[in-house]
Amino acid sequence: xxxxxxxxxxxxxxxxxxxxxxxxxxxxxxxxxxxxxxxxxxxxxxxxxxxxxxxxxxxxxxxxxxxxxxxxxxxxxxxxxxxxxxxxxxxxxxxxxxxx
Numbered sequence: 001x002x003x004x005x006x007x008x009x010x011x012x013x014x015x016x017x018x019x020x021x022x023x024x025x026x027x028x029x030x031x032x033x034x035x036x037x038x039x040x041x042x043x044x045x046x047x048x049x050x051x052x053x054x055x056x057x058x059x060x061x062x063x064x065x066x067x068x069x070x071x072x073x074x075x076x077x078x079x080x081x082x083x084x085x086x087x088x089x090x091x092x093x094x095x096x097x098x099x100x
Contacts, residue, residue, distance in 0.1 A: 013086045
């Protein structure tokens with residue numbers, strides 16, 4: 001879970017979801033209201049998480065899986081990715097560009 005660089009308090013799962021699902025890159029701490037930003041490394045990791053949900057499609061190429069099973073696996077992995085997402089978020093005081 002993210003920990004504020006200013007007040008050192010750890011955000012809850014619900015607070016993290018609420019703050020990170022907006023389009024604004026600035027995340028205000030729910031405790032001290034200071035502006036925080038997701039770190040570059042954290043954003044790179046989080047961009048890979050949705051790809052995990054596509055693993056059943058790749059698997060279905062090699063193993064003859066019924067369509068319903070493939071869709072079920074995709075849904076389960078998507079829900080799993082949504083649940084674990086906040087545990088991998090890291091925040092910092094400064095906004096970092098992904099592009100060097």
